[in-house]
Amino acid sequence: MIDLNHGSGVKLGARTIGDDINDAIDAGIIARRAKEPPRDYLGASVLGDPCGRRLCYIYAKTPADVDFTPLAIRRFDIGHEMEDFLGGEAETDGVFKAAAARWFQDAGFVLKTRTKTGDQFRWKALDGKISGAIDGVFMGRDRHPVIIPIPCIWETKALAVKGWNKIKKHGLKIAHDIYYGQVQINMAYLDVFRTLFTAINKNTQELHHELIEFDPPRAQRISDRAVDVIKAVESGTLLDRVANNPDFFLCKMCSYQKRCWP
Helix, strand or coil: CCCCCCCCCCCCCCCCCCHHHHEEEEEEHHHHHHHHCCCCCCECCCCCCCCCHHHHHHHHCCCCCCCCCCCHHHHHHHHHHHHHHCCCCCCCCHHHHHHHHHHHHHCEEEEEECCCCCCCCCCEEECCCCEEEEEEEEECCCCCCCCCCCCHHHHHHEEEEHHHHHHHCCCHHHCCHHHHHHHHHHHHHHHHCCEEEEEECCCCEEEEEEEEEECHHHHHHHHHHHHHHHHHHHHCCCCCCCCCCCCCCHHCCCCHCCCCCC
16 A cells, blocks of 8 residues: 655655746746855944854855755845835845834834935945945934934844844843844944834834944944954954854854854
């Protein structure tokens, strides 16, 4: 008798033209991704990472252990198209950011998310080797009684329930070190010393807002770290790992684990 239980290895039904088309699409997606140029700078969104070695791998454009699957890339592409339609940012969570910006503007806040030329607000340092971008900047208010210090950077993240609850309960500085570092380095290089951080619950669309003040020592440490990473990579060396054991939780989640811990 043929075993038709799940996992038996028996496939019911012949291969269809749909299977062939999907395989062709997946191969095309992978080929297109292989042609996309990698970033040639360290982004503010990663500078708060506690592992110096991981930052070296990122800056050196080192291939990760496992690249994105075609399914993951398709999700990114859908996100990009939605963001372009709504005028949001070119990243997978941009649709949430575009909607949140509209909510602020509906409430009467003067929130700018693009420069006069239509570009994202961005800064660069060290001849472009370090760069960052912000989601927007508050320039005033039309009719709302809530006063946000002006000017004020706006940074927003869309998170799953667990991450959103953690930020709401503990605050950004304690709950998410990398995001906190990102807003600090952005404030330092843009000379705007307040950030309104908005966390969006992806599941419920609940909002959490937090006014973050400038932390000069933290911003300086992150800036110095970026310089150390660039010097290390350009001299052919690597910074230390964040831990001495591959079972450390950050190492277990790292996309460079196999390369870093042979």
